[in-house]
Amino acid sequence: MKNIDTYAPDRLITPGGRVLGWRDLFSLWFSLGIGLAVLQAGAILSPGLGMAGSLSAIALGSLAGCLLLALAGVIGYDTGRSSMATMAFSLGKTGASVPSLLNLLQLIGWGAFEIVMMRDAASLLAARALGSTSLWANPALWTWLFGFCATALALAGPLAFIRVVLRRFGIWLLIIACGWLSWSLWRRADMAGLAATAGNGTLPFAAGCDIVISMALSWLPLVADYTRFGKSARQTFFGTLAGYLAGSLWxxxxxxxxxxxxxxxxxxxxxxxxxxxxxxxxxxxxxxxDENENAFADIHSAALSSALLVPMRVKPLTLIIGLACTLIAWGVPLSQYENFLLLIGSVFAPLFGVVLVEHFLIRRRGLAPAAASSWRAFLAWACGIAVYQAMVQWLPQVGATLPALIIAGLLHYGLSRRPSQV
Known part of the structure; x- marks a missing residue:
């Protein structure tokens, strides 16, 4: 029997392959909600908003973002297909190649960024423990080591990783780490003074919420790659929602x-x-x-996206993409690539406004093929991108992610209600 981890991304996962319960999905998304980038996002909020304002923005933004993420996860369960393969229901089979290509480009870049973040943290810890001249403080060594580990995890496949590594012991290590950091903060910091710390006003509250929301929505192009293996829509929704919400909030x-x-x-x-x-x-x-899990998700999902574009199996593509991410992390100045990655990422919020409306309001979770007039979905998507860029340019204090997603979704719904002209 063929291993379900090697199924093509557009092949329906059969009932026998739906093996992930809510605890499996909770473990996965709790893990993906924890990482160096999430820590840094919290650090970006606090100077401008203060402690109380930051906690409010984190709570509101995480709840909104996680609800949307969990709904997108249900699409993976309903269709049994990967995230980019589900685009065919809204954009048509040919049209789905556009987001697949964009997703491939951004995931290779973000996979390289994850390796860089792990490398820098490991080099710092090694230098503090063993001295800056130690072999273990060499960034190149850690680049290749983390690149190898992330690629190996991606080759093992999501089911083996989630059920064997994460659920059995990975999640407990993360709870210990977060609990230890919390206890250390309690001991070392003036908690009363910290709670009373006011922001300097450089970051509007709405913009802070937008940053938090965008952290959750950055996983929208990947979520169905894993939730398609869910046992039920209910377990898929609540496992994804609770897992990512708990991890990212903390x-x-x-x-x-x-x-x-x-x-x-x-x-x-x-x-x-x-x-x-x-x-x-x-x-x-x-x-x-744990950060290896983020890189694993980037590499695995990039392989699924590329499998929709080239006639190759997922595992060879995984190996190629893992090597590409490692080489980029090793030799390319990623600071010059960051704005390009953020630009690509901005297209997915309005896209999923279209996808969520299509699945839940227009098709009502049915699996009918996309209408021939997929130009309507593309038009709504393009308008959503324009709204996002306009909000960033002229109303940055309001935030761009939710307005773009909502407007794109509403426009797609309105266009779909118009009768087709033959």
Whole structure:
């Protein structure tokens, strides 16, 4: 029997392949909600909003983003297909190649960024423990080591990783790490003074919520790659929602608190230094190990996207993409690539406004093929992108993610109600 992990991304997962319960999905999304980027997002919020404002933005933004993420996860369960393969229901089979290509480009870039973040944190911990001249403080060594580990996890496939690694012991290591960081913060910081710390006003509250929402929505192009293996729509929805909400709330709040308590600027390396000082850096080390899961998800989902574009099996594509991410992390100055990645990422919020409306309101979770007039979906998507860019340019204090998603969805619904002209 063929391993279901190697199924083509557009092939329906049969009932026998739906093996992930809510605890499996909770473990996966709790893990993906925890990471160095999430810690840094919390650190970005706290100077401008203060502790109370940051916690409010984190709570509201996480709830909104996680609800949308969980709804997109249900689409994966309903269709039994990967995220990019589900685009065919809205954009048509040919039209789905556009988001698949964009997703492939962004995931290769973000996979490289994950390796860079892990490399920098590991090099810092090694230099603090063994000295800056130690072999283990060499960034190149960690680049290749983390690239190898992430690629190996992606080759093993999501089911083996989630059920064997995450559910059995990975989630417990993460709970220990976050609990340890929380306890260290309680011991080292003036909690009363921290809670009373006001923001400097440089970040509007709505923009802070937008940052938090965008962290959850950054997983929209990947979520169905894993939820298609869910046992039921109910377990899929609540496992995804609860897992990512719990992980991101906890870690983003920790990032904001550590930044206010121990960091005098928003520099990522300064936050790492502060975190490495907690309990000899052991909690940061555990989170660093977990960061491989984010890189694994980027590599695996990039392989699924590329499988829709080229006639190759998923596993060889996984190996190629893992090597590409590692090479980019090793030799390319990623700071010049970051704006391009953010630009690509901005197209997916309005796209999923279209996809969610199509699935839940127009097709009512049915699996009828996309209408021949998929130009309507493309028009709504393009208008949503324009709204996003306009909001960023002229109303950055309001935020762009939710307005773009909502307007694209409403426009698609309105266009779909118009009778087709033959």
């Amino acid at each position: 870690v983003m709040a920790l990032g904001g608190a550590y930044a206010l308590a121990f960091v005098s600027n928003n520099d990522a390396s300064a936050l790492l230094v502060a975190l490495s000082g907690a309990a000899m850096g052991i909690p940061l080390l555990l989170i660093l190990i």
